[in-house]
Amino acid sequence: MESRKQAKFISFLQEDLTIPAADISLALRRVEQTPSLLPMVLWQYGLVTLTQLNQIFDWLDVASSI
Numbered sequence: 085m086e087s088r089k090q091a092k093f094i095s096f097l098q099e100d101l102t103i104p105a106a107d108i109s110l111a112l113r114r115v116e117q118t119p120s121l122l123p124m125v126l127w128q129y130g131l132v133t134l135t136q137l138n139q140i141f142d143w144l145d146v147a148s149s150i
Contacts, residue, residue, distance in 0.1 A: 089147060090119060096143050097126075107131040 097103045103126070111125040123140045126132045132140065 092147065093122075093144070097140070100143075101132065101136050101139060103131060103136075 094108060097108055098105060107126070107129075108131075111122055111129060111131060112119075114125045114129075115121045123132075123137060123144070126140075127134070127137045
């Protein structure tokens with residue numbers, strides 16, 4: 085994920101889904117080599133709900149079409 089898009093994505097996670105920065109940092113450390121797995125890692129670690137995971141995928145879908 086390019087750095088500008090990733091910054092927007094992290095902003096979405098923090099501001100819209102109110103995921104704490106520490107939780108996002110934990111997940112980012114787990115996906116350093118494969119940033120596209122971030123949504124799944126957040127879910128696996130119980131840091132987002134299934135509803136939030138769907139919102140994340142919706143956001144990524146819209147962001148990729150821009």
